[in-house]
Amino acid sequence: MTLRNIGTVAALALLTALPAAAEWAPERPLEFVVASGAGGGTDNFARTIQSILTKDKIIDRPMVVLNKGGGSGAEAFLYAKQNAGDPHKVIFGTNNVYLLPHIAKLAYKAEDLQPVAALAMDEFLIWVKADAPYQTAGDLIEAAKAEPGKLPFGGSQSKDTDETLVALIEQTTGADFKYVPFNGGGEVGVQLAGGHVVANVNNPNENLGQWQAGAVRPLCVFAPQRMAESEPIHDGKGWHDIPTCKEQGLEIESYQMPRTVWVPAGVPEEAVAFYRDALKQVTDSQEWKDYLGKTSQTGAFLTGEELQTFIANSEAKTVEVFKAEGWSGE
Amino acid sequence: MGNFDLLIHGFGIAITPMHLMLMVVGVLLGLVVGVLPGLGAPNGVSLLIPLTFTLDPTSAIILLSSMYWGALFGGSTTSILFNIPGEPSSVATTFDGYPMARAGQSTRALTLAFMSAGIGALLGVIVITLLAGWASNFALRFGAPEYFAVYFLAFAAFIGMGSAAPVKTVVSLATGLLLASVGMDNVTGEVRLTFGFSDLLGGISFLVVVIGLFGIGELLATVQEGLSFRGVSSRIDLRDVLRTIAELPRYWATSVRSGLVGIWMGITPGGPTAASFMSYGIARQSSRKGKPFGTGRPEGIIAPETADHSAGTCAMLPMLALGVPSSATAAVMMGGLMIWGLTPGPMLFATKPDFVWGLIASMYISNVVGVILVLLTVPMFAALLRIPFAIIGPMIVAICFVGGYTVSSASFDLWLVLVFGLVGYLFTRLDYPLAPLVLSMVLGHKAENAFHQSMILSDGSLSVFFSNPLVGSIMTLALALLILPKLLHLGGRLRRRQPVE
Numbered sequence: 158m159t160l161r162n163i164g165t166v167a168a169l170a171l172l173t174a175l176p177a178a179a180e181w182a183p184e185r186p187l188e189f190v191v192a193s194g195a196g197g198g199t200d201n202f203a204r205t206i207q208s209i210l211t212k213d214k215i216i217d218r219p220m221v222v223l224n225k226g227g228g229s230g231a232e233a234f235l236y237a238k239q240n241a242g243d244p245h246k247v248i249f250g251t252n253n254v255y256l257l258p259h260i261a262k263l264a265y266k267a268e269d270l271q272p273v274a275a276l277a278m279d280e281f282l283i284w285v286k287a288d289a290p291y292q293t294a295g296d297l298i299e300a301a302k303a304e305p306g307k308l309p310f311g312g313s314q315s316k317d318t319d320e321t322l323v324a325l326i327e328q329t330t331g332a333d334f335k336y337v338p339f340n341g342g343g344e345v346g347v348q349l350a351g352g353h354v355v356a357n358v359n360n361p362n363e364n365l366g367q368w369q370a371g372a373v374r375p376l377c378v379f380a381p382q383r384m385a386e387s388e389p390i391h392d393g394k395g396w397h398d399i400p401t402c403k404e405q406g407l408e409i410e411s412y413q414m415p416r417t418v419w420v421p422a423g424v425p426e427e428a429v430a431f432y433r434d435a436l437k438q439v440t441d442s443q444e445w446k447d448y449l450g451k452t453s454q455t456g457a458f459l460t461g462e463e464l465q466t467f468i469a470n471s472e473a474k475t476v477e478v479f480k481a482e483g484w485s486g487e
Numbered sequence: 488m489g490n491f492d493l494l495i496h497g498f499g500i501a502i503t504p505m506h507l508m509l510m511v512v513g514v515l516l517g518l519v520v521g522v523l524p525g526l527g528a529p530n531g532v533s534l535l536i537p538l539t540f541t542l543d544p545t546s547a548i549i550l551l552s553s554m555y556w557g558a559l560f561g562g563s564t565t566s567i568l569f570n571i572p573g574e575p576s577s578v579a580t581t582f583d584g585y586p587m588a589r590a591g592q593s594t595r596a597l598t599l600a601f602m603s604a605g606i607g608a609l610l611g612v613i614v615i616t617l618l619a620g621w622a623s624n625f626a627l628r629f630g631a632p633e634y635f636a637v638y639f640l641a642f643a644a645f646i647g648m649g650s651a652a653p654v655k656t657v658v659s660l661a662t663g664l665l666l667a668s669v670g671m672d673n674v675t676g677e678v679r680l681t682f683g684f685s686d687l688l689g690g691i692s693f694l695v696v697v698i699g700l701f702g703i704g705e706l707l708a709t710v711q712e713g714l715s716f717r718g719v720s721s722r723i724d725l726r727d728v729l730r731t732i733a734e735l736p737r738y739w740a741t742s743v744r745s746g747l748v749g750i751w752m753g754i755t756p757g758g759p760t761a762a763s764f765m766s767y768g769i770a771r772q773s774s775r776k777g778k779p780f781g782t783g784r785p786e787g788i789i790a791p792e793t794a795d796h797s798a799g800t801c802a803m804l805p806m807l808a809l810g811v812p813s814s815a816t817a818a819v820m821m822g823g824l825m826i827w828g829l830t831p832g833p834m835l836f837a838t839k840p841d842f843v844w845g846l847i848a849s850m851y852i853s854n855v856v857g858v859i860l861v862l863l864t865v866p867m868f869a870a871l872l873r874i875p876f877a878i879i880g881p882m883i884v885a886i887c888f889v890g891g892y893t894v895s896s897a898s899f900d901l902w903l904v905l906v907f908g909l910v911g912y913l914f915t916r917l918d919y920p921l922a923p924l925v926l927s928m929v930l931g932h933k934a935e936n937a938f939h940q941s942m943i944l945s946d947g948s949l950s951v952f953f954s955n956p957l958v959g960s961i962m963t964l965a966l967a968l969l970i971l972p973k974l975l976h977l978g979g980r981l982r983r984r985q986p987v988e
Contacts, residue, residue, distance in 0.1 A: 194818070201825050204536065223896060224533070227689020228671040228678060235685045261671070261678055264685045309944055315676035337631070337943050338674050340936065343821075343831075353630030353944075366830045369838070372627075452825075 181427035185245050186219040190237065192230030192250040197341065198279065198360065198452075200224060202416045203249040205448045206276075209439045216435055229253060229314060231263050238269040242423035247273075247432060251414050252318065255472050260316045260484050269422050272468060273432045275415040275459040276440060277449060279360045280384060281322055282399065283376040284368075286352055294377045294405040297356060301332035310334035311345040311354035316484050318414050319345075321475055322358050322379070324482050329408055349373050360414070361396065361453035377402040379412035384453065396453055415467065416454070433460050494616055497844030500545060501852055509546055510553045510853040514860050517557020521574055522565055528558035528574060528816040536823045544827040545845045551823060552803070552846060553853040555816050556608065559759075559799050560861045563600040563792055568593060569883060571702040575694060576759035576795045578925050579767040581701065583780060583787025590783050598731040598862065599788045603742060605858035606735075607793035610746035611753060611800030612850045618754075619804070619836060619847075625754070631940035632951045636961035637752075638934035641761045642926065643969035655919045663927030666691050667935075674939040686899035693928045694894045699904040700921055702887035704911020706880060728862060734785070741770055741786045742793050749794035753801025759794075760929050764922070766794030772972060800850060807831055807843060 189207055193199035203222055210216045225233040230253045237248050248254075248270060255267040283294055291297040301308050312319030315338040323336050337354060339345045342363030349357050349364075350372035357364075361384070367373045371391050377400050378384055384396040402409055418436060420429060439445050440458050449456050459467055479485040500506075520531035532551050539547035562574025567584035580600060587596040629637075646656065669680045670690030681687040735742075745766040752762035770790035771780045780787045799816075806817040808831070824831055829839060836843050891904035914921055945951035953959040 197822070200822055204822070222533075225689065225895070229676070231671070232685075232689045235688065260676060263678070263688075264683070315672075315674055317676070335943065337940050338676075339940065340673055347627065348630060351627035351630060362825070362830075366835065369830070451830075 181244070181425065181431045183216065183218045183245055183431075186221055187216065188246045189220055189222045190233045190246055190248045191222060191224050192226060192233035192248065192253060194224055194226035197226065198362065199230070199249055199251060199416070201452070202277070205444070206249075206418075206436070206439055209442050209444050210435060212444070213438070213442060215438050228261070228263070229257060229317060231257055231261070231265070234265050234270060235263070237419065237421040238265040241269065241421045243421055244424045244428035246421055248419040248421070250417055250419065251279075252417070252468075252471055252475070254417060254419060255468055256475055259476055259479055267472075270419040271422050271424065271429065272464050273418045273420055273429055273460070274436050275417045275457060275464055275467065276436060277416040277454040278413040278457045279362075279416060279452075279454050281318070281358050281360060281379045281412050281414070282364075283356055283402065284346075284349060284359055284364050284373045285356050285376060286349055287371050287374045289355070289374070291356075291376065293400075294402050294407045297376065298326070298330045298332045298407070300355075301334050302330075305333040306335055308334050308356070309337050309354040311337050311339055311348050311357040313341045313345055314338055316479075319358050321478050322412050325409060325412065325478050326407070328478065328481055346373065362451075365390070365453065375399045377405045377407065379409055380455075381411045384455070387450070387453070413455070415457070415459070415471070490616055490619055493840060493844045494848060496840070497846075497848030498851075500841055500845035501549065501848040506546060506549050506849065507852070507856075509550045510849065510856050511860070513550045513553025514557035514560075514853060514857045517554040517559070517857075518561040518564075518861065518864070519557075520554070521558035521561020528555050528562075529819050531558055532816055532819045532823075536819070539823065539827075544824070544829055544839075545842050547823065547827060548820070548842070548846050549849045549853070551820050552850065553857070555799065555820070556796075556850075556854055556857045557860075558816075559796055560601060560604055560857055563604065563795075564597065564861075567596045567600060567788075569702070570705045571883065571887065572697055575697060575929065576763050576799070577791070578697060578701070578760070579763040579791035579922070580788060580795075582767065582791075582922065583782070583784050586781065587783035587785075587788065592783070594727040595731045595785075596783075596788060598728045599735070599785055600792045601858055601861045602732060602735055603745075603789040603792040604796040605854055606742055607746055607749055607796030607798075608800045608854040608857075609851070610743075610793075611750060611797035612847065612854070614750050614754075614797075614801060615804050615847055615850070619808070619843075628957055631937050631944060632954065632958045633961065635934060635937035635941055636952060636958045636965065638761070638930045638937060640961055640965040640968070641752075641765045641930055642934070643965040646923070646969055652918075656923050659914070659919050659921065660923040660927045663924035664931045666696065666924075667693075667928045667931030673936055674943075684899075686897060689895065690932075691903065691928075692894050692900065693925075695891050695900045695903045696907045696928060697925060698887050698891050699907025700911035700914070700925070702883060702890075703904060703908025704915060704921075706883055706887075707908060707912040708915055709876070709880070735789075738786055738789050741789050744769065744773075745790045745793035746797045749797030749799075750801050752794070753798035754804060758802065758929075759796075759798040761926075762798035763791035763795040764926050766790045772968075796854075800854075803846070803850070807835055807846075 189203050191200050191203045207220050207222055210220060225236055230250055233248055233250065234254055234257070237246060240246050254270055257263060258266055283297065285291050285297065291300065310323050312323060314320070320336055320338065323334060327333060339348060342359050345354070345357045346359055346364045346367050348354050350367045364373055364375075368375065368391050379402050381401070383401055384399065386397045387395040389395045418432065420432065437458065440456065446456075476485065516535070517528065517531065520528065531554055535551060535554060539550060542550065558574060559576070562572060562577035563580045563584070566572045566577040566580040567588050570581050570585040572578040572581055584596045584600060587593075646660070667690075669687055671678050671688065678688065748766040748769060749759070749762045752758060752765065767787065767790050770786045774780065774784070774786060778784065802817045806821050821831055829835060829842065887904060888901055891900050892898070894900060911921065941951050952962050
């Protein structure tokens with residue numbers, strides 16, 4: 158790029174219909190906007206990517222991480238809307254980008270952001286306290302049917318992924334739990350270890366420490382197939398030894414949370430392509446593989462058509478649950 | 488190996504030239520972010536995390552935690568000198584620290600604050616050393632009702648002492664609760680009181696409000712009183728520092744009590760801010776003679792500072808052992824921990840003893856380093872008061888607005904700083920206490936969540952707050968703190984009245 162003048166650069170950012178330059182590269186420091194508070198899963202996701210991009214010199218500009226976790230992440234997505242067409246803002250989220258507008262009246266729509274890529278899938282498992290009598294998902298569901306509305310089921314946030322999954326379990330099996338929302342996965346993990354709730358649906362990483370200590374125990378994972386092989390974690394068992402929920406007769410084939418990267422709507426295709434390539438290089442790095450291994454997430458690099466289809470499917474399925482629960486705003 | 492052997496092993500890891508240097512750098516950086524209101528320890532630590540990727544986890548956590556201690560020290564400096572709390576947890580230090588500085592004893596106030604902070608931190612680390620195994624089990628017993636009871640206790644300890652007119656305290660408290668409920672409610676997922684402003688979606692930041700209330704509010708009051716800065720310059724003398732250190736043993740009871748409050752609030756997730764308020768409240772209640780609190784009582788500085796630091800130190804324990812951070816800064820550090828590939832939880836102590844005990848040992852050393860560094864810089868800070876108001880006034884305005892902006896980089900917050908500056912000014916003029924408002928803004932949301940969760944668990948029955956000995960005793964203690972002072976007061980008045988009748 159020959160344009161160095163700051164003023165011109167700012168003007169350039171607004172001109173989305175510039176004659177197609179084959180190559181786009183950032184001209185200002187990048188803002189990585191994270192749709193969660195510091196220390197959350199999305200925050201770690203964004204900061205890991207930032208560190209790989211910096212260390213491996215994939216992007217040669219400073220990258221500033223901004224946490225905008227207000228309103229379950231809506232703050233970050235509104236920020237994207239306010240900065241429509243600015244290619245120097247990259248937004249990190251989950252499926253909350255397209256699910257939030259369905260359950261709360263917010264001043265943004267999913268169309269105000271365009272997806273760049275999904276990089277990983279976080280799995281969901283049913284966890285119970287280590288000394289609980291339930292050995293399979295079936296046992297837990299039978300117990301809930303015996304005492305409808307009595308067994309407290311912990312989860313993070315309200316009408317978010319956890320409550321949606323619990324609702325889905327209820328709709329599939331006819332069991333009735335008492336859902337109690339907490340602030341985050343870590344907190345729910347401790348509440349389970351302390352026996353204040355009967356079960357939770359934490360991501361692997363959120364309960365790992367408690368499992369290592371033998372305080373909680375996984376029943377099954379909501380994935381089409383078992384998770385990847387790993388070192389044994391507790392009592393000689395690793396992630397691969399956990400049966401899928403389908404194996405245990407709980408007819409939910411798959412429930413996963415994508416870790417996604419977005420840019421504001423109106424950003425030129427060249428810039429999207431630039432980020433897509435950069436993120437591709439991230440997923441090829443050893444550090445990224447370490448991150449996936451440490452957090453027990455499943456790597457998945459989805460872009461373009463494939464990503465659009467995934468989002469459409471995931472949105473349709475979840476909205477069905479919202480409708481049945483009466484959560485959707487309309 | 489017992490805890491003591493592990494600790495010695497930890498010292499072996501912590502005392503290397505590299506680690507000692509990291510401690511000094513960390514404490515100094517922390518002092519800078521602590522002195523600037525708004526740019527607090529959580530922001531500072533999160534800015535530093537990317538730089539730690541190249542360090543090994545033990546060095547990284549030593550750097551980050553030293554920065555935290557530095558920020559805690561720095562936060563009290565501006566509280567005392569300018570009545571602007573640099574950190575939320577040093578709000579309570581303004582109540583007596585600022586009047587003492589105004590009375591020409593700024594060196595004494597600062598020395599008291601730093602020394603008590605150091606003592607608090609040491610008490611906290613000793614407790615961590617002793618309780619590393621036991622505390623994590625204890626914290627597991629805390630469910631939603633227990634959390635609510637702890638927050639209720641903090642409220643009660645504060646209300647019970649109420650020196651202002653009760654109605655005014657209630658108004659202030661309720662205003663805080665109202666402000667705390669703006670934004671998205673975690674339990675129901677509903678957006679509340681945003682009036683369609685997307686800027687309010689994330690809620691009103693407590694720090695922004697505090698900067699406005701204390702910083703701008705104080706400045707307006709100063710301007711009204713004739714443009715002279717209300718701090719009186721003092722002679723800077725090393726002997727002042729030493730004399731103050733010599734008077735510390737006299738307040739041992741306050742120190743120990745405040746240390747215990749801090750340890751309690753640090754292990755149970757009350758956090759340093761609640762700890763400092765609670766400790767201040769208790770110190771105020773238990774003092775009988777001498778000039779009233781709020782006019783520069785030494786105990787009024789010692790109590791919040793000791794509790795603040797012992798809670799800040801102890802907050803590391805639930806973070807490491809349970810993955811439950813009981814302060815915002817601990818939450819950020821936990822994020823760092825995960826990036827370094829360490830999983831917080833009970834097993835961390837067993838699987839990574841070098842990391843855990845290296846950190847604990849470093850906490851002893853870096854707090855000593857911190858106290859020495861801040862004491863050396865006391866004269867520098869106290870000299871700030873000699874600068875004429877015409878120079879320092881505009882600087883404070885700039886610091887307040889920069890600080891307000893850094894909290895979440897939102898220009899909307901600048902308006903909030905201004906609005907709350909006016910609110911702070913009016914409250915002060917009309918004798919409404921500011922502290923209850925601040926306390927309920929900090930704890931309101933957490934208390935509400937815990938209450939709501941308890942109600943879901945118990946199907947709406949209040950008996951859940953007396954359902955086991957733990958929660959029952961915390962609630963009883965809280966109710967006692969709330970009611971007893973008023974009853975005693977009433978009883979005293981009746982007795983005095985009888986002879987007349």
